[in-house]
Amino acid sequence: MALGIGYADQTCNLARALEVLGERWTMLILRDCFYGVRRFSDLLAHLDISRAVLTERLNTLVEAGIVERRAEGGHPVYLLTEAGTATWPSLYALARWGERFGPPERRSGRTFRHWGCDAELDDHGRCPECGATPGPADVVTHPGPARAGDRTDPVSVALRSPHRLLTSVPA
Amino acid sequence: MALGIGYADQTCNLARALEVLGERWTMLILRDCFYGVRRFSDLLAHLDISRAVLTERLNTLVEAGIVERRAEGGHPVYLLTEAGTATWPSLYALARWGERFGPPERRSGRTFRHWGCDAELDDHGRCPECGATPGPADVVTHPGPARAGDRTDPVSVALRSPHRLLTSVPA
DNA sequence: TGGTTCAGTCTGATGACCAGACAATAATCG
DNA sequence: CGATTATTGTCTGGTCATCAGACTGAACCA
Numbered sequence: 130m131a132l133g134i135g136y137a138d139q140t141c142n143l144a145r146a147l148e149v150l151g152e153r154w155t156m157l158i159l160r161d162c163f164y165g166v167r168r169f170s171d172l173l174a175h176l177d178i179s180r181a182v183l184t185e186r187l188n189t190l191v192e193a194g195i196v197e198r199r200a201e202g203g204h205p206v207y208l209l210t211e212a213g214t215a216t217w218p219s220l221y222a223l224a225r226w227g228e229r230f231g232p233p234e235r236r237s238g239r240t241f242r243h244w245g246c247d248a249e250l251d252d253h254g255r256c257p258e259c260g261a262t263p264g265p266a267d268v269v270t271h272p273g274p275a276r277a278g279d280r281t282d283p284v285s286v287a288l289r290s291p292h293r294l295l296t297s298v299p300a
Numbered sequence: 301m302a303l304g305i306g307y308a309d310q311t312c313n314l315a316r317a318l319e320v321l322g323e324r325w326t327m328l329i330l331r332d333c334f335y336g337v338r339r340f341s342d343l344l345a346h347l348d349i350s351r352a353v354l355t356e357r358l359n360t361l362v363e364a365g366i367v368e369r370r371a372e373g374g375h376p377v378y379l380l381t382e383a384g385t386a387t388w389p390s391l392y393a394l395a396r397w398g399e400r401f402g403p404p405e406r407r408s409g410r411t412f413r414h415w416g417c418d419a420e421l422d423d424h425g426r427c428p429e430c431g432a433t434p435g436p437a438d439v440v441t442h443p444g445p446a447r448a449g450d451r452t453d454p455v456s457v458a459l460r461s462p463h464r465l466l467t468s469v470p471a
Numbered sequence: 472t473g474g475t476t477c478a479g480t481c482t483g484a485t486g487a488c489c490a491g492a493c494a495a496t497a498a499t500c501g
Numbered sequence: 502c503g504a505t506t507a508t509t510g511t512c513t514g515g516t517c518a519t520c521a522g523a524c525t526g527a528a529c530c531a
Binding site for chain 1: 307310311312313314315316317318319320321322324327328331347348364365366383386387389390391392393394395396397398399400401402403406407408410423424425426433447450451
Binding site for chain 4: 168
């Protein structure tokens with residue numbers, strides 16, 4: 130989490146999670162990883178983050194074992210590890226909260242549905258159709274309605290169609 | 301979230317949640333609110349946060365409708381609103397993740413149990429005994445084992461005994 | 472009245488983040 | 502093969518958040 134001392138004196142699992150996940154941009158980077166964004170340049174364009182900070186966050190995530198850096202045809206590719214995919218319930222819960230209680234402007238309308246059932250997941254990430262609580266690999270995200278001023282980077286464009294989580298995007 | 305621009309261009313419910321909840325210290329303040337910490341001085345002592353930052357965070361949380369400031373006998377008291385208590389699934393999921401994958405030192409061993417059933421909640425916050433997913437008011441937290449160097453502020457001391465969430469602490 | 476607690480505000484120092492320039496390596500094309 | 506472009510970073514100077522700790526003002530207590 131940086132800024133000096135972290136949460137050094139907090140003997141608490143939440144503080145331990147936030148020590149890694151709570152830094153600025155980190156959860157949004159993970160969100161993009163779930164969406165299937167894998168390349169430095171795509172993260173950069175989709176997040177509007179500074180290069181230096183993106184580099185630093187990715188290094189931190191790799192060191193923490195949340196993301197794996199793999200060389201693929203010369204250029205690196207970033208993939209979620211088991212610890213990374215295990216952050217899904219946290220991100221999903223936060224997004225749900227943001228939908229109901231976040232600042233009212235910029236409501237996205239994006240939904241998450243169970244692969245196969247096509248039913249929208251509830252507050253706890255459960256499929257109302259079959260009762261299962263699917264992992265991210267079995268979740269499909271559907272975009273909300275288009276709006277003026279939508280982003281035009283390749284990732285944003287690709288995510289205007291329904292997309293199964295963890296499968297590569299764009300292309 | 302501050303530091304200049306927020307996540308202004310991210311049309312995304314997660315970004316909207318993090319705009320408020322993602323600032324440094326904010327989720328730990330909310331954790332303490334769930335524990336029942338209600339006074340400025342108790343938050344200050346329990347969190348080791350600077351006075352200026354605590355003041356600013358509380359103001360932000362009040363403005364966002366997540367926490368309510370109520371004058372009680374001259375001194376203010378801070379209580380979770382409906383939007384505040386609705387953050388419980390997010391905090392619980394993060395704490396669960398921190399327990400499994402966070403930095404290995406400072407593992408707390410603290411558990412969360414269903415009031416009445418006394419069964420430990422699972423990854424999704426569900427009670428394995430009765431199948432319900434209790435809200436925070438029906439959750440009891442049990443401390444992990446004591447350790448050398450445990451904090452000695454009143455809140456930390458009080459939380460060494462089992463404690464029902466949202467009930468006042470200390471005393 | 473004078474001391475104590477509490478809830479903030481204020482200050483100077485440190486460091487994280489920003490935009491944008493620069494560098495190094497890898498793919499592409501004539 | 503050599504030149505161009507694409508991609509992944511590193512570096513820099515300025516801005517702003519956070520830090521520790523001193524200070525203020527109001528309420529409560531003896």
